[in-house]
Amino acid sequence: xxxxxxxxxxxxxxxxxxxxxxxxxxxxxxxxxxxxxxxxxxxxxxxxxxxxxxxxxxxxxxxxxxxxxxxxxxxxxxxxxxxxxxxxxxxxxxxxxxxxxxxxxxxxxxxxxxxxxxxxxxxxxxxxxxxxxxxxxxxxxxxxxxxxxxxxxxxxxxxxxxxxxxxxxxxxxxxxxxxxxxxxxxxxxxxxxxxxxxxxxxxxxxxxxxxxxxxxxxxxxxxxxxxxxxxxxxxxxxxxxxxxxxxxxxxxxxxxxxxxxxxxxxxxxxxxxxxxxxxxxxxxxxxxxxxxxxxxxxxxxxxxxxxxxxxxxxxxxxxxxxxxxxxxxxxxxxxxxxxxxxxxxxxxxxxxxxxxxxxxxxxxxxxxxxxxxxxxxxxxxxxxxxxxxxxxxxxxxxxxxxxxxxxxxxxxxxxxxxxxxxxxxxxxxxxxxxxxxxxxxxxxxxxxxxxxxxxxxxxxxxxxxxxxxxxxxxxxxxxxxxxxxxxxxxxxxxxxxxxxxx
Ligand code: BGC
Numbered sequence: 001x002x003x004x005x006x007x008x009x010x011x012x013x014x015x016x017x018x019x020x021x022x023x024x025x026x027x028x029x030x031x032x033x034x035x036x037x038x039x040x041x042x043x044x045x046x047x048x049x050x051x052x053x054x055x056x057x058x059x060x061x062x063x064x065x066x067x068x069x070x071x072x073x074x075x076x077x078x079x080x081x082x083x084x085x086x087x088x089x090x091x092x093x094x095x096x097x098x099x100x101x102x103x104x105x106x107x108x109x110x111x112x113x114x115x116x117x118x119x120x121x122x123x124x125x126x127x128x129x130x131x132x133x134x135x136x137x138x139x140x141x142x143x144x145x146x147x148x149x150x151x152x153x154x155x156x157x158x159x160x161x162x163x164x165x166x167x168x169x170x171x172x173x174x175x176x177x178x179x180x181x182x183x184x185x186x187x188x189x190x191x192x193x194x195x196x197x198x199x200x201x202x203x204x205x206x207x208x209x210x211x212x213x214x215x216x217x218x219x220x221x222x223x224x225x226x227x228x229x230x231x232x233x234x235x236x237x238x239x240x241x242x243x244x245x246x247x248x249x250x251x252x253x254x255x256x257x258x259x260x261x262x263x264x265x266x267x268x269x270x271x272x273x274x275x276x277x278x279x280x281x282x283x284x285x286x287x288x289x290x291x292x293x294x295x296x297x298x299x300x301x302x303x304x305x306x307x308x309x310x311x312x313x314x315x316x317x318x319x320x321x322x323x324x325x326x327x328x329x330x331x332x333x334x335x336x337x338x339x340x341x342x343x344x345x346x347x348x349x350x351x352x353x354x355x356x357x358x359x360x361x362x363x364x365x366x367x368x369x370x371x372x373x374x375x376x377x378x379x380x381x382x383x384x385x386x387x388x389x390x391x392x393x394x395x396x397x398x399x400x401x402x403x404x405x406x407x408x409x410x411x412x413x414x415x416x417x418x419x420x421x422x423x424x425x426x427x428x429x430x431x432x433x434x435x436x437x438x439x440x441x442x443x444x445x446x447x448x449x450x451x452x453x454x455x456x457x458x459x460x461x462x463x464x465x466x467x468x469x470x471x472x473x474x475x476x477x478x479x480x481x482x483x484x485x486x487x488x489x490x491x492x493x494x495x496x497x498x499x500x501x502x
Contacts, residue, residue, distance in 0.1 A: 015162075015163070015244075015249075015251055015252040016244070016246045016248060016249070016251075017244040017245070017246060018162075018245035018246060019162060019165050020242075020243055020244065020245040022221070022242060022243050022245075023162070023165075023169070023243050024169075025220075026156075026160055026221060026243070027157045027160065027169045027172055028172060029212075029216035029217065029219070029220050030112060030152075030153045030156045030157055030173075030213075030216075030217075030220065031153065031157070031172040031173045031175070031176040032176060032209055032212045032213040032216055033112060033115060033149030033150065033153035033173070033176075033213055034149075034153065034172075034173040034174065034175070034176030034177040034180065035176045035177070035179060035180040035183075035209035035212065036115070036116070036119050036142075036145060036146065036149055036180065036206070036209040036210055036213060037146050037149060037150060037177050037180060038178060038179060038180020038181040038183075038184070039180040039181070039183060039184045039205065039206055039209050040088060040142055040146065040180070040184075040206060041177070041184070041298070041301045041302065042180060042181035042182065042183070042184030042185050042188075042301065042322075042326060043184040043187070043188060043202050043205065043206065044085045044302055045188075045301070045302045045304055045305050045322065046184070046187075046188025046189075046192065046202060046305050046319055046322060047188065047199045047202050048084065048085065049305040049309055049318065049319075050188075050191075050192055050198060050202075051065075052195060052196050052197070052198065053199040057084075057129075057131075057135060058080060058081050058084075061080075061081050074443075074444035079437075079441075080132070082436060082437045082438075082440055082441070083136070083437070084135065084136070084139065085302055085436045085437075086432075086433045086436035086437040087136050087139040087140055087143065088139045088140070088143035089143060089146075089429045089430075089432045090140075090143065091139070091140040091141075091142075091143025091144050091146075091147065092143040092144070092146045092147035092150070093147070093426050093429040093430055093433065094147070095118075095143065095144040095146075095147030096147040096148075096150065096151050096422060096425045096426045096429065097422065097426065098147075098148075099111055099114075099115075099147050099148040099150075099151035099152060099425075100151055100418055100419065100421075100422040102148065102152075103151060103152050103155060103226075103418060104418060105230075107223075107227075107230065108152045108155055108156040108159070108222065108223050108226050109217060109220060109221075109222045109223075109226075111148055111151065111152035112148070112149060112156065112213060112217050113214060114148050115145045115146075115147075115148035115149035115152065115213065116145065116149075116210045116211070116213040116214035116217065117214065118141050118142070118144040118145035118148060119141070119142055119145030119149070119206060119207075119209070119210035119213075120145075120207055120210040120211065120214065121141045122138045122139065122140070122141030122142030122143075122144075122145060123138070123142070123203065123204055123206035123207035123210060124204075124207070125137050125138030125141060126138035126139070126142070126200075126203035126204065126206065127200050127201075127203055127204030127207075128200075129200075129203075138203070142206060145210065146429075147425070147429070149213070150425050150428070150429075151421070151422065151425050153173055154170060154173050154405055154409050154421070155409070155417075155421060156223055157169050157170050157172065157173060158170060158410070159223035159224070159226070160221070160223050160224075160243055162244070164341075166410070167340045167341045167406060167410075167473075168337050168338075168340070168341065170405070170406050170409060171333065171336055171337045171340060171402045171406060172337075173405060174333055174336070174401055174402035174405060174406075175330070175333050175334070175337065175402075177401075178326070178330045178333045178397065178401075179330055180209060181301060181326050181329060182323065182326035182327060182329065182330050183205075184202070184205070184326075185304075185319070185322045185325075185326040186323055186326075187201070187202055187205050188202050188305070188319050188322070189319045189320060189322075189323055192316070221242065221243060223239075224236040224237070224239045224240040224243070224253075224256060225256050225259075225260065227239060228253075228256050228257060228260050229260045229263070233257075236253070236256070237249070237253050240252060240253055240256075259414045260414075262414065262415055263414050263415045265415075266415040266416075269415060269416055269418065269419035270419050272415060272416055272419075273416045273419050273420055273423075277494055277495055278416055278420075279494050280485045280488070280491035280494050281411045281412050281413075281416070281420060281485070282420060282423065284407070284408075284411060284469060284470075285407065285408035285411055285412065285420055285421075285423060285424050286408075286423050286424060286427050287464070288403070288404050288408060288469075289404055289408070289424050289427040289428040289431065290427060290431055291400065291404075291457070291460075291461035291464065292400045292401065292428065292431075293428065293431035293434070293435055294431070294435075294454065294457035294458075294461070295356055295396055295400050295454065295458060295461070296360065296435070296451070296453075296454030296457075297393070297396050297400075297401070298435045298436060298439075299435065299439050299450075299454070300325060300389055300392070300393060302435075302436055302439070304318075304321065304322040304325055304389075305318045305319050305321075305322050308321045308322070308382075308386070310371070310443070311367075311371060311377045311382045311385060312371075312376035312377045312379070312382055313382060321386050324390065325386075325389055325390055328393050328394050329393050329394075329396075329397045329401075330397075331394075331397075332393070332394040332395075332396075332397035332398045333397045333398065333401065333402060335397070336348065336397065336398040336399070336401070336403075337402075339398065340402070340403070340406070340473070341473060341474065343473075344471050344473035345403055345406075345407060345469075345471060345472055345473055346465055346466075346471050348398055348399040348403065349400060349403060349461075349462075349465040350462060350465050350466055351395075351399070352395035352396065352398060352399030352400060353395075353399075353461060353462030354462065355391060355392070355395035356392050356395045356396060356458050357455055357459060357462065359389070359391045360392060360451050360452070360454050360455040360458060361451070361452065361455045362388055363385055363389070363392070363451050364448050364449070364450075364451030364452045364455065365448075366381050366384060366385055366388075367385070367448035367451065368447075368448035368449075371448065400461075404424075404428070405424070407469075407472065408420065408421055408423075409421060409424075410472055410480070411472060411480055411484075413480070413481060467490075468490055468491075470484045470485065470491065471484075472484060481495075
C-alpha cells in the first residue's frame with residue numbers, strides 16, 4: 001500500500017493524497033509522448049548516414065561522402081539533408097500553438113490522442129516514401145505529433161501528480177525521451193544491415209510509440225483541472241477522488257475551482273504574459289530552453305553516427321557508438337529522477353555546466369589537433385572523443401535536459417501557466433530547428449571551432465544558473481511568486497512597481 005502523503009499547495013494548505021497506481025500508470029502512459037519525441041531525435045542521424053537512404057533521396061551527398069578527396073568536415077553538408085532532419089521541428093513550432101488551444105478547449109487527453117494520430121500518419125508516409133516530398137510530408141506529420149505531444153504531456157503529468165512527486169513524475173517524460181533515443185539507436189544498428197530497405201524499417205518504427213500512446217490514452221483519465229475548467233465539475237471531483245486514493249478531496253477540489261475561476265478572469269493569457277510582473281518567469285522559462293539547445297546536445301543526438309563517421313569510425317562502429325551514448329543518456333537521466341528533489345535544481349545545472357564545458361573544450365582541442373581535412377583520426381583519439389561525448393551527455397542528462405522541461409512547468413502562476421509553457425515548447429523547437437539546420441554547415445565552415453562555439457555558450461549558461469536562476473526545489477507551485485520571485489535579489493524589482501506598470 002503506498003504511503004499517504006499530504007501535498008502542500010497554495011498558501012501552505014495541505015491536500016491529502018496517495019501516490020496511487022492510477023497516477024503512476026497514467027503518467028507512464030502519457031510519457032510515451034516522450035518516447036515518440038525521443039525516437040524521432042534518435043532515428044534521423046542513423047538514417048541519414050545509411051548509404052541506401054542517401055542513394056535514393058540524396059544522391060549528391062552519397063557521391064560526396066564516397067569521394068576520397070572530400071573534406072572530412074564537409075562531406076555531409078547539404079541543406080536538403082538538414083531539411084530532412086529539421087522540417088519536423090518547423091511543423092512542431094507551428095502546431096504547438098494549436099496544441100495549446102486544443103489543450104484548453106478539448107482537454108489534455110484528446111490532445112495526446114491527436115498527437116499519436118499525427119505521428120502514426122507520419123510514420124506511414126515515411127515507411128512508404130518513394131520520393132523526397134513524401135519523405136518531408138511524413139516528417140511534417142511527425143512534427144505536428146511532437147508539437148501536440150510535448151505541449152500536452154508535461155502539463156498532464158503535472159496536473160495529475162501529487163505535489164511531492166511532481167518533479168520525479170515530470171522527469172518520466174524526459175526519461176522516455178532518452179529511452180526513445182536509445183531504442184532508435186538500437187533499431188538503426190540492426191536495420192543498417194538490411195540492405196536497400198533497412199531505412200524504411202527505421203522510419204516506420206516511429207509507429208510503435210504512436211500506437212502505445214494511442215492505445216494507452218484510451219484508458220487514462222482526463223485531468224481534474226481540465227474537466228473543471230470545461231465545466232464538468234462533478235466528473236472532475238470524481239476523477240480527483242479516484243486518482244488521489246482518498247475519500248475527502250474537498251480542499252484540493254476547492255483549490256482547483258478557485259484557480260480555474262481566477263484563470264477564467266484572464267481573457268487574454270498571452271497578453272497577461274507580456275506584463276512586467278510576468279517577465280521573470282517568461283525570461284527564465286524561455287531562456288532555459290535556448291540554453292538547453294545551445295549546450296550542443298542535439299549535435300550528438302541527431303548527428304552522432306555522422307560525427308563518428310567523420311572521425312573515422314566505420315559504419316557499424318559509428319552506429320554502435322550512438323547506442324553507447326544513448327545508454328549513458330538513459331542511465332544519467334535516472335540520476336536526475338532521484339536527485340532533483342533532494343539536491344535542488346541549481347546545483348545540478350551548475351555542476352553539469354562545468355562538466356560539459358570541460359568535455360566540449362577538450363573534444364574541440366583533440367579534433368583541432370588530430371582531425372584534418374582529409375586524414376583519418378588515430379583510433380585512440382577517436383575513442384577518447386567517444387568517452388568525452390559520454391561525459392558530456394551524462395552531464396546534460398541529469399541537468400539541462402530534464403530541467404529544461406521541469407522548471408518552465410513549475411514557475412508560472414496558473415493564469416499564465418499554459419501560455420507560458422507554450423513559449424517553452426516552441427522555443428525548444430525553434431532552437432532545435434536552428435541547430436539541426438545549421439550544424440552540418442557549421443561543422444564544414446567552423447570545423448573543430450564548432451565545439452568551442454558551444455563551449456562559450458556553456459560558460460554563459462553556467463553564469464546564468466549561478467547568478468540569475470532562483471532555486472525552486474520544494475516550493476509549492478502556487479507560492480512561487482511570494483517565496484521565490486519576490487525575494488530574488490534581481491527579479492524582485494519586477495514586482496516593486498507592479499501597480500504602476502500594469
Ligand atoms: C531535449 C532534446 C534532446 C534530448 C536529449 C531533451 O530534453 O529537448 O532536444 O535531444 O533531451 O536527451
